[in-house]
Ligand SMILES: CCC/C=C/C(=O)SCCNC(=O)CCNC(=O)[C@H](O)C(C)(C)COP(=O)([O-])OP(=O)([O-])OC[C@H]1O[C@@H](n2cnc3c(N)ncnc32)[C@H](O)[C@@H]1OP(=O)([O-])[O-]
C-alpha cells in the first residue's frame with residue numbers, strides 16, 4: 195500500500211528503531227510505504243519507509259550541509275535525502291552543467307512548506323583556493339555549516355605498473371588531498387567553534403584494490419585521516435566518520451570507465467554476497483544516520499555498506515604460475531612431495 199504522509203513528532207531515526215514506533219503522523223509531501231500486518235485480533239503498522247528517506251522529516255531543518263560530488267550518483271542520493279529531511283544543501287563539483295541540472299531536478303523534491311534549499315557551487319576539491327571559496331560562499335549564504343560529506347572523487351582502472359605519476363597524483367590529489375582540504379577548511383572556518391559532523395566516503399579497499407591501486411591507497415589513507423581528526427577535533431564537538439560502499443551502480447559511475455564500465459560492474463556481481471549491485475539510495479541512509487543525532491556517540495568509525503562484499507571474493511584473478519621462489523627444503527617439503535606422488539595417479 196502506498197500513501198502520502200509527512201512524518202513529524204518522535205520516532206523516525208532509522209530502520210532499527212521502527213518496531214518501537216508507536217504512532218504515525220500524517221500530513222502531506224513525503225511519499226511513504228506502509229506495510230500493514232493483519233491478524234485475527236489486530237491490525238498494526240509493521241513499519242513505514244519513506245521513498246526518499248527512512249528518517250523523521252524535519253530532522254535536519256535549518257541545518258546546512260556541503261556535499262561534494264552532490265550532483266551525481268551517490269552524492270545525488272545523499273543530497274536528495276538531506277533535502278527531504280529539511281536541510282539546506284550546497285552541492286559542489288567541477289562541472290557546472292551537471293551541478294545546475296541536478297539542482298533544478300532536486301529542487302522539485304522540496305515542498306512549499308519545507309525550509310530546505312539547494313545551491314550549486316563549482317569547486318574542484320583538488321584546488322585549495324577553490325575549496326576555501328566554497329566554504330566562504332556557503333557561510334555567506336547560510337551563516338553556518340553543520341555537515342560536510344566528502345563524496346566527490348573517483349579513479350580510473352589501470353594496472354599499477356602502467357600508471358603514470360600524473361595519473362597517480364590525479365587520484366591521490368582528488369580522493370585524499372581533496373578530502374583533507376575540505377575537512378580542514380570547514381573546520382577552520384566554522385566547526386572549530388561550533389562543532390559539526392563529517393562523513394567521508396571511502397571504498398571497499400580492505401584487501402587492497404587491485405586494478406585501481408591509487409584509489410585503494412587514497413581511501414585507506416582517508417580512513418586513517420578520519421581517525422586522527424576524530425581525536426584532534428573532539429574537543430570542538432566535531433564527529434567524523436567514514437562510509438565504505440561496496441560496488442554501487444549509477445549511470446555516471448559506469449560512464450566514468452567508458453567501454454570498460456559494463457564489464458567492471460558485471461564482474462563484481464558474483465563477488466557480492468547479495469548477488470546484485472548496490473545503489474546510491476542504499477548508501478545515503480547510512481550517511482544521514484552518521485550525520486544525525488542518532489549517531490551522537492559515534493566518531494572515528496567506518497561503516498561498511500557492502501552487503502558483506504569485503505568479507506567475500508575478489509574480482510582480481512591470479513593465473514596459475516610458478517613464479518614464486520621454491521620453499522625452503524626440509525621434512526615438510528619432503529612430506530608434501532610424497533603426498534603429491536601418491537595422489538598423482540588418482541588425478
Ligand atoms: C566498480 C568498482 C568500484 C567503483 C568505484 C568508483 O569510485 S565509481 C565512481 C567513478 N567516478 C569517478 O571516478 C568520477 C571522477 N573521476 C575522474 O574525474 C577521473 O577518473 C580522475 C580521478 C582520474 C581525474 O581525471 P582528470 O581528467 O580530471 O585528471 P587530469 O586531467 O588532471 O589527469 C588525468 C591523468 O590521469 C591519468 N588518467 C586519467 N584517466 C585515465 C584512464 N582512463 N586511463 C589511464 N590513465 C588515465 C592520465 O595520466 C591523465 O593525464 P594525461 O595522460 O591525460 O595527460
Ligand SMILES: NC(=O)C1=CN([C@@H]2O[C@H](COP(=O)(O)OP(=O)(O)OC[C@H]3O[C@@H](n4cnc5c(N)ncnc54)[C@H](OP(=O)(O)O)[C@@H]3O)[C@@H](O)[C@H]2O)C=CC1
Nearest residue numbers: 263266267268287288289318319346347348441442446447
Ligand atoms: N560507485 C561505487 O561503486 C563506489 C564509489 N565510491 C566513491 O563514491 C563517490 C561517489 O561516486 P559515484 O557516485 O559512484 O560516482 P560519480 O562518478 O557519479 O560521482 C563522482 C562525483 O565526484 C565529483 N568529483 C570528481 N572529481 C572531483 C573534483 N576534483 N572536485 C570536485 N568534485 C569532483 C564528480 O563531479 P564532477 O565530475 O562534476 O567534478 C561526481 O559528481 C566517489 O568518491 C567514488 O569514488 C566508493 C566506493 C564504491
